[in-house]
Amino acid sequence: MSAETEVLDQLIEKSKPSEAAFSKRRKKLISDPLNDDNPITVQVLGICSALAVTTQMSPTLIMAISVVFVIVFANLIISLLRNLIPNRVRIIVQLAVIATLVTLVDQVLKAYFFDAWKELTVFVGLIITNCIVMGRLEAFALGNKPYDSILDGLGSGLGYAWIILAIAFFRELLGSGAVFGFKVFEAIGIESFPNNGLMVNPVGAFIILGLIIWVQRTKTGYVEQ
Amino acid sequence: MQQSNGYIIAFSAILTVILGGLLAFSAIGLKPMQDMQVALDTQKKILGAVMELKEGDDVPAIYEERIESLVVNAQGEEISEVDGAPVVAEDVEVGKQFKLSPEDRLYPVYKLKTQGGNQAEAYILPVYGNGLWDNIWGYIALENDLKTVKGVSFDHAGETPGLGARITSVDVQERFKGKKIYNEVGELVAVRMVKGETGDPSIYGENEVDGLSGATITAVGVNSMLESYLGYYKPYLEKVSGNAISQVNSESKELTFNN
Numbered sequence: 001m002s003a004e005t006e007v008l009d010q011l012i013e014k015s016k017p018s019e020a021a022f023s024k025r026r027k028k029l030i031s032d033p034l035n036d037d038n039p040i041t042v043q044v045l046g047i048c049s050a051l052a053v054t055t056q057m058s059p060t061l062i063m064a065i066s067v068v069f070v071i072v073f074a075n076l077i078i079s080l081l082r083n084l085i086p087n088r089v090r091i092i093v094q095l096a097v098i099a100t101l102v103t104l105v106d107q108v109l110k111a112y113f114f115d116a117w118k119e120l121t122v123f124v125g126l127i128i129t130n131c132i133v134m135g136r137l138e139a140f141a142l143g144n145k146p147y148d149s150i151l152d153g154l155g156s157g158l159g160y161a162w163i164i165l166a167i168a169f170f171r172e173l174l175g176s177g178a179v180f181g182f183k184v185f186e187a188i189g190i191e192s193f194p195n196n197g198l199m200v201n202p203v204g205a206f207i208i209l210g211l212i213i214w215v216q217r218t219k220t221g222y223v224e225q
Numbered sequence: 226m227q228q229s230n231g232y233i234i235a236f237s238a239i240l241t242v243i244l245g246g247l248l249a250f251s252a253i254g255l256k257p258m259q260d261m262q263v264a265l266d267t268q269k270k271i272l273g274a275v276m277e278l279k280e281g282d283d284v285p286a287i288y289e290e291r292i293e294s295l296v297v298n299a300q301g302e303e304i305s306e307v308d309g310a311p312v313v314a315e316d317v318e319v320g321k322q323f324k325l326s327p328e329d330r331l332y333p334v335y336k337l338k339t340q341g342g343n344q345a346e347a348y349i350l351p352v353y354g355n356g357l358w359d360n361i362w363g364y365i366a367l368e369n370d371l372k373t374v375k376g377v378s379f380d381h382a383g384e385t386p387g388l389g390a391r392i393t394s395v396d397v398q399e400r401f402k403g404k405k406i407y408n409e410v411g412e413l414v415a416v417r418m419v420k421g422e423t424g425d426p427s428i429y430g431e432n433e434v435d436g437l438s439g440a441t442i443t444a445v446g447v448n449s450m451l452e453s454y455l456g457y458y459k460p461y462l463e464k465v466s467g468n469a470i471s472q473v474n475s476e477s478k479e480l481t482f483n484n
Contacts, residue, residue: 084236086233086236088228088233089233089236089237093237093240100244100248103251104248104251107252108251110262114265
C-alpha cells in the first residue's frame with residue numbers, strides 16, 4: 001500500500017460522516033417538489049390561496065416570498081426542537097410556531113409594503129392553515145436534521161411559488177393585459193386588446209391551474225391512485 | 226419523562242413565553258413605521274378624491290402644501306377641542322364616529338387650497354355607510370361652488386369582488402365627476418346611482434349616475450351614504466356658501482361705493 005492511497009483512504013474516511021452540501025439526495029429534496037411531487041399540482045394542497053391571490057403578479061410575488069419564508073423557518077425551528085417536542089402536543093407546537101412566523105410576516109408587510117398588505121393581509125393570515133406548511137413539518141421536519149429540513153422547506157416553498165406565479169402571469173396578462181403592472185399589449189402596439197373578465201375572477205385561476213396540471217401530468221405520466 | 230404531564234406543561238409554558246415575547250417586541254418595534262404608513266394611506270385617499278396621484282409623488286409634501294383641515298360639529302360650527310383636548314381632523318376616525326348618533330359626531334373637512342394661494346379650490350368630505358356585507362366609506366370632493374362634485378373615492382371592507390367591489394374602480398368613480406348635489410329646485414338630494422347599468426352616461430340627469438349591475442344593494446348603500454353625509458354637512462356647507470355670497474356682495478358694494 002503506497003502512502004498516496006493511504007492519504008486518499010483517510011480523506012474518504014473523513015468525508016464519510018458529513019454528506020456533501022448538495023449531494024444527490026439533498027438536491028432531490030429541492031427538485032422533487034418543483035415538479036414530480038409539486039404541493040399544488042400533484043398533492044393538490046394550498047389551492048385556496050393559489051386562487052385568491054393570483055390576479056396580479058406583484059401581490060403574488062409577495063405572497064410567494066412570504067410562504068417560502070414561513071415554510072423554511074418553520075421547518076428549521078421544528079427540526080431544531082424535534083427531540084424536545086412532546087409527542088402529544090406536537091401539532092399545537094407546530095401551529096404556534098407557524099402562527100408566530102406568519103404574524104411576523106404580516107407585521108413586516110404592514111410596516112414596509114402597506115399597499116400590498118392591505119390586499120394580502122387576509123391571505124397572509126391564512127398561511128397558518130396552509131396544508132403545505134403543516135404537512136412539511138409533520139412529514140419531514142419532525143424526523144430530519146435542520147439542514148435537510150431547510151432544503152425540504154425551500155423545495156416545497158418554491159414548488160408552491162412557481163405555480164402561483166405562473167397562474168398570476170397568465171391571469172394578469174389575459175385579464176388586464178399587463179405583467180407586473182406593465183401594459184404589455186400597449187407596449188407592442190396592440191391598443192385594443194380585449195381584457196378577459198373571466199381571468200380576474202377565481203374561475204380563471206381554476207381554468208389555468210387545470211391546464212397546468214393537465215400539461216404537467218401528460219409530461220410526467222403521473223396518474224392519481 | 227418527555228411524555229410526562231409536567232414536562233408538557235413546562236415545555237408549553239416556555240414556548241408560549243418565547244413566542245409571545247417575540248411577537249410583542251416586533252409589534253412595538255414596527256408600530257411607528259406602521260402608524261406612518263396608515264397616516265400616509267389616509268393622505269393618499271384624501272388627495273385621491275381630487276387629483277390623480279402618480280407613483281413616486283411626495284404625498285406628505287403635497288398634502289402639507291395643499292390641504293387645510295378642520296373639524297366641524299353637526300351644527301356646522303368649527304370646533305378646535307372636545308372636552309379640553311384638541312382635535313385634529315386627520316385623527317378623527319370616521320368609522321368610530323359612525324357609531325355615535327349624528328348630532329354627536331365630529332365631521333372632518335379637508336380644504337384643497339389653490340396652488341400657491343390660500344383660496345379653497347375644493348372641499349373634501351369623508352363619508353361612511355353600510356354596503357351589502359360590511360361598511361363602505363370614502364371621500365366626496367365638492368368644487369368651491371359647493372354644488373358640483375369634483376371627484377369621489379370609495380373603499381370597502383368586504384363587498385363582492387367584481388360586483389360591489391367595483392365602487393373602488395376608477396371608471397365607476399369617474400361617473401360622479403361634474404354631477405350636482407342639488408336638484409333644480411335647490412334641494413339637497415346628493416347623487417344617486419340608478420338601478421341597472423346601461424353604460425351610457427348621457428341619459429342620466431344632473432343628480433344621477435349609472436348603476437352597478439349585479440350590485441344594487443351596494444349601490445343603494447353608496448346612495449344613502451352620500452345622501453346622509455351630505456345632509457350632515459349641510460349646515461357647514463350653507464355657512465361657507467353663505468359667507469362666500471355675502472363676501473361677494475360686500476365686495477360688489479364696495480365697488481359701487483368706490484365708483
